[in-house]
Amino acid sequence: MAQFPAGHVPLTGSWFGWFNRQPRSIDIDLWTETRRSVPLLRGLDEARDAILQTLVARFLHDKTITPLADLVLDAAARMQLAALCCLPLTGFGEKGLRGWSQLLVYPEAFRVQRSHEDAAGVLHEFEDELIGESWEAGPLILSWADVQADLADPFAGYCVAIHEMAHKLDALDGAMDGTPPLPRHWHREWAADFQREYDAFCKEVDRGRETAIDAYASESPEEFFAVTSEYHFSAPALLQAEMPKVAAHLQRFYSP
Numbered sequence: 001m002a003q004f005p006a007g008h009v010p011l012t013g014s015w016f017g018w019f020n021r022q023p024r025s026i027d028i029d030l031w032t033e034t035r036r037s038v039p040l041l042r043g044l045d046e047a048r049d050a051i052l053q054t055l056v057a058r059f060l061h062d063k064t065i066t067p068l069a070d071l072v073l074d075a076a077a078r079m080q081l082a083a084l085c086c087l088p089l090t091g092f093g094e095k096g097l098r099g100w101s102q103l104l105v106y107p108e109a110f111r112v113q114r115s116h117e118d119a120a121g122v123l124h125e126f127e128d129e130l131i132g133e134s135w136e137a138g139p140l141i142l143s144w145a146d147v148q149a150d151l152a153d154p155f156a157g158y159c160v161a162i163h164e165m166a167h168k169l170d171a172l173d174g175a176m177d178g179t180p181p182l183p184r185h186w187h188r189e190w191a192a193d194f195q196r197e198y199d200a201f202c203k204e205v206d207r208g209r210e211t212a213i214d215a216y217a218s219e220s221p222e223e224f225f226a227v228t229s230e231y232h233f234s235a236p237a238l239l240q241a242e243m244p245k246v247a248a249h250l251q252r253f254y255s256p
């Protein structure tokens with residue numbers, strides 16, 4: 001069974017002061033509109049709102065947002081995307097934006113070519129349809145239709161932008177393995193608690209039981225982290241009831 005690594009990957013000094021350029025300040029009218037149009041932002045207190053505004057300004061300054069095919073993204077749409085991507089960073093800070101520069105946005109779900117070598121060494125090629133993708137040191141990719149679906153049904157446990165940003169946070173310590181960069185003793189606790197919940201969850205899924213949390217979380221430790229992160233923001237009571245230890249770690253990790 002896949003493992004959450006208990007080994008510690010040290011944070012280096014280069015993490016801090018990563019960004020030197022000053023971002024432009026945020027358009028406050030547009031921000032007010034964003035607070036209204038993104039339901040997950042409604043509960044933010046003043047302090048967290050201020051942190052998020054700074055992150056969004058940084059995001060809009062540093063990232064290239066590229067609409068693909070015939071998609072057009074106006075300033076309001078770009079700010080919605082920035083706000084959703086930055087929401088998981090209010091605890092971790094702007095060093096969470098490190099390591100990539102492009103947000104690509106498809107109008108709808110998109111197809112990618114995959115290949116996989118099985119245990120017998122036979123190469124299988126197939127097509128996958130995705131609503132989001134996060135490259136370890138490359139772009140973050142989202143389907144605009146699915147971002148809109150999340151905005152329309154914000155407390156159902158799904159948010160593709162948060163899912164992909166969780167992968168970005170996970171990859172920051174050099175390995176996408178279900179554990180973002182954490183201080184040493186917390187890392188050990190996190191790995192043990194996530195492993196326990198993940199193993200139990202995989203067992204339920206393997207038995208064919210209907211699970212309250214999306215069964216996709218049983219795919220791998222990194223998907224478990226990304227999926228439970230979606231629940232943390234969009235259905236926290238459900239996550240708390242189903243996986244209290246995971247919920248507590250995520251609460252600590254995602255809070256300022």
Ligand SMILES: [Zn+2]
Nearest residue numbers: 163167223226
């Ligand atoms: Zn994923």
